Amino acid sequence: MNEWERQKRNAEYLKKAYPPETRIVLNSMGNDPRPIKSGTRGTVAVVDDIGTVHCKFDSGRSLGLIDGEDDFRALTAQELAEEETAQSEDNSPVLTM
Numbered sequence: 001m002n003e004w005e006r007q008k009r010n011a012e013y014l015k016k017a018y019p020p021e022t023r024i025v026l027n028s029m030g031n032d033p034r035p036i037k038s039g040t041r042g043t044v045a046v047v048d049d050i051g052t053v054h055c056k057f058d059s060g061r062s063l064g065l066i067d068g069e070d071d072f073r074a075l076t077a078q079e080l081a082e083e084e085t086a087q088s089e090d091n092s093p094v095l096t097m
Contacts, residue, residue, distance in 0.1 A: 011051035030069035
């Protein structure tokens with residue numbers, strides 16, 4: 001298998017593993033002059049044809065992550081449930097008298 005075919009297969013794998021709207025957490029970044037802090041969460045916008053995972057991070061930044069250079073993963077079902085609970089608590093109406 002040549003390099004082009006390997007990259008194409010990797011991109012197809014990443015597109016299935018990280019479809020749009022997948023929530024991810026960044027574990028660490030490779031050689032980025034302005035790295036995003038480890039532990040930052042974000043949402044996948046798209047995975048392009050060369051396998052770059054483009055994300056919108058909760059910190060407000062957008063960045064393309066490169067598999068093998070950057071370390072990231074999808075949030076687990078438990079982490080997603082915790083996020084949902086935290087969001088619903090943040091959106092609860094405040095009653096005052």
